[in-house]
Amino acid sequence: MAGQGADLTVERVDGATILVVEARYHSHINDMLIEGALRVIEEAGAKAELVTVPGALEIPPAIARAEAAGGFDAYVALGCVIRGETTHYELVSEESCRGLMDLGVRGRLAIGNGILTTENEQQAVVRADPKDQNKGGGAAAAAIALLALTRRLSGAPK
Numbered sequence: 001m002a003g004q005g006a007d008l009t010v011e012r013v014d015g016a017t018i019l020v021v022e023a024r025y026h027s028h029i030n031d032m033l034i035e036g037a038l039r040v041i042e043e044a045g046a047k048a049e050l051v052t053v054p055g056a057l058e059i060p061p062a063i064a065r066a067e068a069a070g071g072f073d074a075y076v077a078l079g080c081v082i083r084g085e086t087t088h089y090e091l092v093s094e095e096s097c098r099g100l101m102d103l104g105v106r107g108r109l110a111i112g113n114g115i116l117t118t119e120n121e122q123q124a125v126v127r128a129d130p131k132d133q134n135k136g137g138g139a140a141a142a143a144i145a146l147l148a149l150t151r152r153l154s155g156a157p158k
């Protein structure tokens, strides 16, 4: 179904630097997720940096390491997990999500989760396409919303 998804109206977060961590596992899907995310980050007045990891399981550890190395204002996780024949799908989708939630709640990082978990490639394309569900843009908008909230709560000028 087209037109579903997050509201992509974002507050401006001028001067922010946002790390986009993308897993190359399904590279053509990820190219679309990246396109959508970078556009939203630019529209919010922020700068993006991009790093690539092999698969969705490496995204939370990569964010943890980036934070330990000095940190970014917010993070966007982009990847795609497509169901195969074994239980691997459940492990990769649940553990990558759990890792991000851990970093977001316990680590208090502003993270947008754009890791697709789908039954097949067709579902992934519809969700990744910036002209369709644009989940990459949605994940960037979520990270920016959390960053804007952080700034507001800490009394920082907008």
Ligand SMILES: Nc1c(NC[C@H](O)[C@H](O)[C@H](O)CO)[nH]c(=O)[nH]c1=O
Residues within 6 Å of the ligand: 023, 025, 026, 054, 055, 056, 057, 058, 079, 080, 081, 082, 083, 088, 092
């Ligand atoms: N099957 C998918 C994976 N699997 C790879 C893991 O994420 C990981 O890279 C590997 O287990 C080595 O630690 N990753 C995806 O992003 N998407 C998949 O569909």
Ligand SMILES: CC(=O)[C@@H](O)COP(=O)(O)O
Residues within 6 Å of the ligand: 081, 082, 083, 084, 085, 086, 087, 088, 089, 090, 092
């Ligand atoms: C994440 C996956 O499900 C996948 O690519 C692995 O497929 P399989 O379960 O057939 O090994």
